[in-house]
Amino acid sequence: MEPVLFYGVPHGCSFGSIVALEWLGQPYRLSRIDMLAKSKSDIYRRVNSMHQTPTLLLEDSTSLRESFAILQNIAARDLDRKLGFAQGTKAYDSLNQMLAYLHTSFHSAFAPAWAAYKLGEGDPAIAILRDLAKEKAAAGYATLQLHLQGRDWLVGETKTIADAYLIGIARWGEDLGLFDLKTDYPGLHRYLQKLEADKAVIFAHAIEDATPAITAGKFLGHVTLDDVGTHLAA
Numbered sequence: 521m522e523p524v525l526f527y528g529v530p531h532g533c534s535f536g537s538i539v540a541l542e543w544l545g546q547p548y549r550l551s552r553i554d555m556l557a558k559s560k561s562d563i564y565r566r567v568n569s570m571h572q573t574p575t576l577l578l579e580d581s582t583s584l585r586e587s588f589a590i591l592q593n594i595a596a597r598d599l600d601r602k603l604g605f606a607q608g609t610k611a612y613d614s615l616n617q618m619l620a621y622l623h624t625s626f627h628s629a630f631a632p633a634w635a636a637y638k639l640g641e642g643d644p645a646i647a648i649l650r651d652l653a654k655e656k657a658a659a660g661y662a663t664l665q666l667h668l669q670g671r672d673w674l675v676g677e678t679k680t681i682a683d684a685y686l687i688g689i690a691r692w693g694e695d696l697g698l699f700d701l702k703t704d705y706p707g708l709h710r711y712l713q714k715l716e717a718d719k720a721v722i723f724a725h726a727i728e729d730a731t732p733a734i735t736a737g738k739f740l741g742h743v744t745l746d747d748v749g750t751h752l753a754a
């Protein structure tokens with residue numbers, strides 16, 4: 521079977537992997553995971569023991585977890601697309617450096633606010649957690665805005681998996697009610713708006729929102745977890 525990307529709703533960081541698969545232009549399928557569901561799927565746990573998204577189920581039925589690894593796997597499928605670079609080159613190092621920053625510093629900055637989101641209303645920890653996230657995320661937005669000054673894309677001359685990954689995470693500041701990006705980070709906002717106009721990004725939003733989605737790549741449709749279970753058992 522073609523690779524299957526398990527993506528999480530609402531607004532998972534898996535968004536970037538959907539965008540990257542669209543940009544790659546090779547056949548793939550998607551499977552939807554509700555991250556807020558009370559009961560966790562045993563089938564999905566067989567694919568990802570931590571029950572996190574994203575996961576890429578590969579052609580040989582093995583699972584690849586972690587956005588960083590999934591995005592590099594996607595890019596390496598066709599280096600001519602320039603979504604990534606050949607290992608051992610300076611461009612590859614720059615891309616890895618950016619992906620590591622985006623994951624370990626920027627993605628993780630929001631973790632306290634996501635923890636607060638799951639707490640019951642009136643919990644005194646909420647304000648502390650949100651303040652902590654705001655401080656860390658503000659540093660991230662400022663760093664990225666500065667980095668983008670005089671550049672069109674995060675790494676190199678064309679859009680890469682780093683841009684795909686960032687567009688799925690940068691929205692969290694507004695999702696969580698911590699920032700107004702247009703006012704607070706206008707330079708970064710302009711770059712994000714440019715990405716929002718990309719067909720693959722429009723497609724990924726439609727997929728998350730479960731509205732009609734027009735693929736700009738080779739999306740072959742959704743598979744259910746039951747389909748995946750049958751496939752895994754085979």
Ligand SMILES: N[C@@H](CCC(=O)N[C@@H](CS)C(=O)NCC(=O)O)C(=O)O
Binds near residue numbers: 531533571585586588
């Ligand atoms: N280190 C993982 C983190 C993935 C992650 O944080 N996924 C979130 C969505 S963005 C998730 O699955 N949350 C649900 C949960 O942890 O139960 C990666 O980079 O792929």
